[in-house]
Amino acid sequence: MDIDLLSNIFYAMVRTGTPLLLVALGELICEKSGVLNLGQEGMMLFGAVIGFIVALSTGSLWLGVLLAMAAGMLLALLFAVVALGFNANQVATGLALTIFGVGLSTFVGAAWVGKPLAGFEPIALPWLSELPLLGRMLFAQDLLVYLSFALFALVAWVLLKSRIGLILQAVGENPDAASAMGLPVLRVRTLAVLFGGAMAGLAGAYLSLAYTPMWAENMTAGRGWIALALVVFASWRVLRVLLGAYLFGLASILHLVAQGVGLAIPSNLLAMLPYLATILVLLSRDALKTRLFAPVSLGQPWQPGH
């Protein structure tokens, strides 16, 4: 394998890992606050379709991105009302959100399937992108990928260094104690869910406006679910979310690698790889270990005054 091929693989790895990174960062914040939102796939799809429709009809990609985030937040708000306000089971509500999001996006996007769109183009930074191996990967991407780098830094700072991060963790680890300290548990959780929705919407927009600029029903192909597994795999640590996302990106583009070394494997079998990889990283012989890092109150309904 020569260095050009390797540089291309790294480039594609980051491109492919970006939507996973975006969703997983949002879900990480959400789970840190103690809420398990399985609706990522639905929010992503709705973001993707709204972003595409807006961008194509207004001609503004950024307006598409913005409204895609709003669309993700809108669905997240539905989740928050039912799961946090009405105290419904979070697993069931998340599933409902995904089923609803799949249906809604297919319905809304039916007339937009297969229309062409000039999406975000890669912007190579002068000099930096010429660096060997890592230059293309880090400095020749489109603007949304750069944005994902910034958002990663932001989320990492919030979780590791900021007061907000402490509040999130307090609410997620022990909502009763947090509430006794005077923290508005449900408001914090609602905001975390909304942030997750915005990130999922952004990830959807990345797919329909940059990665493959078009709309096709179910175009997320399980990325929302993979991102959920990613958070478990990363044991709720932000740096490992980043590494995991790119690792999964790599698993998804192995056909490039296979072509590179001259292997001919049927495409349907190669398409299974990311899903197989997802299953593999969920395995653990030690039951305690899987629970050790999870926010203690994850997925448990909570109401004030109980």
Next chain:
Amino acid sequence: MLLSLEPRGQQSRAMLWLSPLLAAALTLASGSLLFLALGHDPLETLHTLLIAPLADWYGVSELLVKALPILLCALGLALAYQARIWNIGAEGQLLLGALAGSAMALQLLDGDSRWALAWVVLAGTAAGAAWAGLTAWLRTAFNANEILTSIMLNYIALNLLLFFVHGPLKDPAGFNFPESAMFADASRLPLLGAEGRIHAGLYFALLALVAVWVLLQRSFLGFQIKVLGLDRRAAGFVGFREKRLVWLVLLLSGALAGLAGVGEVAGPIGQLVPQVSPGYGYAAITVAFLGRLNPLGILAASLLMALLYLGGENAQVAMNLPQAITQLFQGMVLFFLLACDVLILYRPRLNLRWSRRTAPQNALA
């Protein structure tokens, strides 16, 4: 806060069954608003969607044809959900059933053995069970979350099916279309009656309905499953073996989904095609919840869901509406159901005069 929730202190039995009806009514109401916004007459659209498909016997038979796979999958899911095992993998288990059943039927193309059909059905059912068994194994031996593994196995199953239908199982005389050869008559589920496509799979579905009802409502095993679902620790204390029960509910629900899948290829379709299922396995999730995980409730809900599928096709042909209306309503009804379920444990209270004192307690977020 205008609306506050007051705990009832116990479950309301009435709301337990009123909530699905309320959810259905809210779905119809929001659907009507949607149609109105799209410039269609809501009543006419609802008629096209929900009443016109059942205008004749053929329509009724189509309703049953569509309800069969949904019912079988949802019955299996109900078993798993009663134990709080979130099997989301009915779709993949259904596809594997269809794939294995087809592979068996294609082996038996020339024969007209009386047992051909039995082998085909058995292969499909066993494959569905085995696919769900993977989820059980990953959960019991490797602590992998069953929601995520079963979803991933759905995607893997779909790709596996696509690989086989584009490759090893493709009809050599089929002009390179991704389809298998048509099955021999001996491997097909016989039609019931002269009109319509309703087939002998109906008997399997009825049998499964009774079996699941007996298992859940009348057997000790069903009791164990429910206790496990209500309180894992309590189940452990009285000596119910969690891992064994996890295996059991997953194998059974996989077998039923596999049966649904093989029923599709050996029934109405008659060959292996890339699109065996328009999401029956996912629809079954909604159906299982809507039917309150109760076999009779699920029967009613699966008929309703089948009607939604028929109506979606009808609305596309008659009114040029996207067929995705089916999935949209599926999602809506499940969402409304979960929202309405708040009424089972809480009593809503309207505070017409803004009072800050009642606000913090159980206020809506």
